[in-house]
Amino acid sequence: MEPLLQSGPMFAFAVLFLIVALFISAFKILREYERGVVFLLGRFYKVKGPGLIIVIPIIQQMVRVDLRTVVMDVPTQDVISRDNVSVRVNAVIYFRVIDAQKAIINVEDFLQATSQLAQTTLRSVLGQHDLDEMLANREMLNTDIQNILDSRTDGWGIKVSNVEIKHVDLNETMVRAIARQAEAERTRRAKVIHASGEMEASTKLVEAASKLAQEPNAILLRYLQTLTEIASEKNSTILFPLPMDLLEGVMQKSKSDGDASSQPKDSDD
Template structure:
């Protein structure tokens, strides 16, 4: 007589415990109930209704992303190779999960295309001399594009600008000629 009740109670306890979740201090759980957004949970321990609620976790720490070296053309038609680094943070976990399928890939893609576009608006001298200005311009463009996704771009830095070997030799000859005068 008590065995069926005991089994039922054990099953109920197991189902209830299966809904417990833990989010670290740097994580937030974006919870959906039957496909609809139900709220943000965490940090700490919280409970999800088994079979009715599920979650996606968002990391709200500052993340870094390397933008691989890519060839771009400056305004004065010089082909250069540029690589950069980007620092971003999820400020709205719900929008970062709901508004874009993969915010990391989306941020990477928008940063790469924006880097090419910004370099294309400047001449080679400007790219070499005014990196801070270009970095700020790039950060503003990427930040404006990702704001709807709940992402804040904190900083963008061009790490290295490679100019073609022929162009380097010509610039060295020009600098030497200026010094000889």
Template sequence: MPSSVVVVIVVVALLVTLLIASLKVVREYERLVVFRLGRLRGALGPGLVVMLPFFDRSVRVDQRVVTLTIPPQEVITRDNVTARVNAVVMFKVCDPVRSVMAVENHAVATSQFAQTTLRSVVGRADLDTLLAHRADLNEDLYRSIAQQAVPWGVDVDVVEIKDVEIPEMMQRAMARQAEAERERRAKVISAHGELEASEELRDAARTLSEAPAALQLRYLQTLLELGADQNSTVVFPLPMDIIGPLMGALDRFSAGAGSTAEHPTSTVPSARNGMSVVDDRAEGHPR
């Protein structure tokens, strides 16, 4: 084979190799930040990108959303409670050139700044705010991290506190506090119920006092309810206005019988308790 043909084959092979080396395929969600002899050319892509071999250098930047988990941080809250807090940050690169030129590694920088901001924001809040008003803390975290990440060409989408771990002793104290609060509410509700019931009973008593016939019907209804249970003892309530004159007559009879000493031993029925009082002085017994 002639030497000229060999040379042509070698040259063609070198050209094909250089052409293949100069072609880059960039995906839709990627960009190539190209430097030619150290000078910035810009962000190229997506699609087929032509570069000069040995002269151009490129950095591939992914523009998809990145989910970054912040490791648990030991934080002392404003009320001196130790807590372990972790969070999640979602961000994406909005400016590929600045993400390469402004910071060495935008993902690491965002992670480190998010950890520092998390400790700072949680340290300014107390434990109740950390547990009950987590949305406000998330908003503070988002504003701080997003503002710092703008010069790096990073757009922060979401910052959320993921989990809060508190000491076991504090958990037991919070459980006792919640139990005491529930008991307090139960007592308050019971007291309000008794107050309302007493008001209703007062109104019912006023209504019954204005209608004596209604009171008698209430007595009969009570007796009917007692008899329905087959009780051996029946309690029959009598109003004081009925038994009052009878008690007075019995008292007068008792006083009159006690003043007479005709019999040596006298027995006087008591109107109060239904028992007999025996006068032993007539028998000559000492008291």
């Protein structure tokens, strides 16, 4: 009896210490961006937080959920475009938990599930577009992927706010082919611009010739202006333009003289 009586106060102290420890452990502090999903005997009870909350030990369990935006890097994916071009694409997605209950109850690991869904969606969406669309319409592709992910993760209590395609890597052969295509396109544009310039210049020359033909003295003024521009460049040789009317008169005179000399003279009887 004496050992039992001696151990009685120690046993009472141990029980009291255990009760105090359980009482203290019932108090939980959740930060502003955290929520606690509380289960009562294995069944969902409620979502608590933020601040100081009470979780009854043994009969209640709590799972913390972070509500901040998660930035997840989607690993590089091998994609075959609609025009049968193999590319390597990686992206980044931004999402956050908006319903802590669904994120814990409806899916085992919402981070892993969102990552796998983002990879498969990235491959399926990009595979429906040509390479030129991947390179030129990246904003449209980002929007399409974001809408698909947001609709599929809604049942998990997750909101996908943004998707950004970071890199579209091509092999060396395709890079050289695109470079040749760009060079050919720029050459075509240069030829079209040059032809358009020639067309506009010819139109303006016709209008200028029509204006100059209305006043004979205008041609002379143009001659003098041309001589002034040539003389200002300190050239040793000056080409003096002759009027076309004068040249036509000389040519007609030479032709008439040639015709007269070619006719046979009448012989005297």
